Amino acid sequence: MSDARVNLVGLGRDALAAEMAAFGAAPFRARQLWHWVYHRGAIDFAAMTSLAKGFRDELAARYTLSRPEISRALASADGTRKWLLRFADGHEAETVHIPETDRGTLCVSSQVGCTLNCTFCHTGTQRLVRNLTALEIVGQVMLARDALGEWPSPREDRQVTNIVMMGMGEPLYNFDNVAAALKIVMDHEGLAISRRKITLSTAGVVPMIARCGGELGVNLAISLHAVTDELRDRLVPLNRKYPIAELLAACRAYPGSSNARRITFEYVMLNGINDSPAEARELVRLLDGIPAKVNLIPFNPWPGSPYECSSDRAIAAFSDIVFQAGYSAPVRTPRGRDILAACGQLKSDSIRARRAEPAAATA
Numbered sequence: 001m002s003d004a005r006v007n008l009v010g011l012g013r014d015a016l017a018a019e020m021a022a023f024g025a026a027p028f029r030a031r032q033l034w035h036w037v038y039h040r041g042a043i044d045f046a047a048m049t050s051l052a053k054g055f056r057d058e059l060a061a062r063y064t065l066s067r068p069e070i071s072r073a074l075a076s077a078d079g080t081r082k083w084l085l086r087f088a089d090g091h092e093a094e095t096v097h098i099p100e101t102d103r104g105t106l107c108v109s110s111q112v113g114c115t116l117n118c119t120f121c122h123t124g125t126q127r128l129v130r131n132l133t134a135l136e137i138v139g140q141v142m143l144a145r146d147a148l149g150e151w152p153s154p155r156e157d158r159q160v161t162n163i164v165m166m167g168m169g170e171p172l173y174n175f176d177n178v179a180a181a182l183k184i185v186m187d188h189e190g191l192a193i194s195r196r197k198i199t200l201s202t203a204g205v206v207p208m209i210a211r212c213g214g215e216l217g218v219n220l221a222i223s224l225h226a227v228t229d230e231l232r233d234r235l236v237p238l239n240r241k242y243p244i245a246e247l248l249a250a251c252r253a254y255p256g257s258s259n260a261r262r263i264t265f266e267y268v269m270l271n272g273i274n275d276s277p278a279e280a281r282e283l284v285r286l287l288d289g290i291p292a293k294v295n296l297i298p299f300n301p302w303p304g305s306p307y308e309c310s311s312d313r314a315i316a317a318f319s320d321i322v323f324q325a326g327y328s329a330p331v332r333t334p335r336g337r338d339i340l341a342a343c344g345q346l347k348s349d350s351i352r353a354r355r356a357e358p359a360a361a362t363a
Contacts (some may be wrong), residue, residue, distance in 0.1 A: 005064040008037055010135025011143065013187070014179055023062065025055075031344040037065060038190030041142060041151030058197055067143045068136060069217025080336030084144065087112075087136055091129055093168050095140040097148070097160065098335050104148075104159040108140050110178050116203050118236050120225070120268055122302040136234040137181035141191060153192045158201040165200040166221070170238075172205035172212060182216055195219075201266065206242040206250045213255035220254055221264040221295070222247065235274070244286065248309050251290050262328075268299050269310035269318065276314075280321035293328040302333055 011019060015031040032051060036042040045051075047061040068085035071092055075081050081097045093109040110128035114121075141163065145151055148159045163185060165171040171178045182198060185191045198211060223356065225242075226232035232239040239247075251263050251297065269275050283294070295321055295335040299309040310318075315331055322329035 003064060003066075005062055007066050007135055008033065009065055009067065010133060010138055010181070010184075012184055024275050024331040029055075033126075034190060038142075039153050039192075040183060041145055041153075043067070058157050066139075067146065068139045070143070072149075073147075074133075074337040074339040075155060076339045078335055078338075080339065081147070082339050083147070085136075085140065085143065087132075093132065093136075095144065095167060096336060097144055099159065103161045105162040105164055106141060106144050106160050107167045108137060109166050109167030109169055110137060110165055110171040110174045114236050115169050115173060116236070118203065118223070118225075120235060120270060120299060120305070120307050122305070125304075127292050128169075131177055132169070134177045134180035134184070137177060138184045138191075141181075141185055141193075145191075153190065155192075161197060162195070163198045164221075165198075165309075170203055170205065171200050171204045172208040175208055175211065176290050179216055182218065196261075197349065199264065203236050203238045204242050204247040205238070206246050209250040209254060212258075217256055219261065219264070220251070220257070221266055221317065222251060222264045224283075225268050225270075227279050227286060231274060235270075248286060248290065251292075252266075257291050263292045264293055264295050266295050266297060268297045270299050271310045271314070273307065275310040275318055277317055277321055280318040284325040284327065285324055285326065293330075294322050296322075296329060296331045298334055 006019070008016065013030070013034065014031065017027065020027070021035070023165055029051075031047070032347070036048045036101040037049075037347050042048055043065050045056045045063070045065070051059075068087055070083050071086040072084040073081065080100045082096045084092055085095060086092050091112045093112050095109060098105045098107065109132065114127040115128040141160065144160055147152075150159055151286060163182075165178060165182075178200070182300060185193050185325040186195050186198065195216065195218050199214070199219040199221050201223060202209065202212075203223045209220070212218070218241055223236065224232075225235050226239075227244075229239060229243045230246060251257070264282075267274070267283070288295075296315060298315060299307055301307075319329045319331055
């Protein structure tokens with residue numbers, strides 16, 4: 001039997017205030033609930049000890065504080081963790097936590113499946129099922145904090161310091177829900193992750209780029225992967241609708257971009273496809289005038305993939321050319337490859353297919 005109660009997780013400040021007003025509660029109750037839900041991570045109204053017991057009982061009868069369900073969890077040898085999450089309708093998506101010495105990055109999904117069909121990406125082989133709701137997006141961050149024991153929202157020594165909208169799906173094709181979720185994540189009295197620690201990655205939905213910068217002000221990453229329209233049309237089919245020239249014009253106009261806040265251009269290195277010195281030089285030419293850095297991504301293989309990763313020598317030569325032109329061009333260290341958690345490997349049926357045991361330290 002389904003739970004008819006309303007879930008308060010995923011409601012922003014205005015929506016939570018409106019819900020409490022409709023419930024007949026005083027305005028200050030919304031502020032109390034915000035603190036318990038998003039700062040303390042409460043999953044049970046009984047834990048809200050600053051609220052009268054009778055009021056807690058009334059809330060519990062009408063509302064719930066549900067997270068997505070962990071369907072499967074994996075831990076990589078390098079410390080990366082991946083959760084396959086099941087939502088109320090039975091659909092699933094993946095979330096990945098990547099710990100590093102100076103940060104912890106959470107890779108968050110925005111859709112079940114993907115509509116873009118990028119040929120080098122495992123997610124692109126799965127059809128788009130639907131957009132995730134704000135509840136399901138912010139729920140990924142809250143579930144990670146549950147699993148990592150990170151409540152109340154810490155000010156220091158965080159395990160989740162950065163958020164990247166680089167999981168399953170194209171976030172700019174689900175902007176309203178992504179924006180609603182990120183506003184909760186950025187709220188200084190809630191999850192309290194600074195917009196400067198949040199990056200949204202897009203394959204290039206040009207009309208939405210300015211809106212993203214204007215409304216959210218988060219860091220922008222562009223999945224570029226090619227320097228000619230002919231090749232990018234094949235690798236990133238969205239390019240047929242928004243070609244490189246239009247995409248780069250939107251990047252040049254991105255609100256808030258500067259040398260202090262550069263746009264990241266992601267470039268997956270595919271052996272013999274896009275990794276020549278000539279293409280590195282053309283990339284430099286294309287980026288002229290854009291406050292930019294280039295993130296070179298060694299291709300992460302997945303079952304049935306038609307590509308191979310560029311050689312270390314080719315990647316190093318490509319990086320040197322871009323770096324010598326004045327752009328930062330680090331080579332991303334693959335993380336979580338052994339559990340298909342690396343860039344381009346996410347797919348909602350991948351964990352079950354590998355028959356792995358659940359990670360020991362999950363919520």
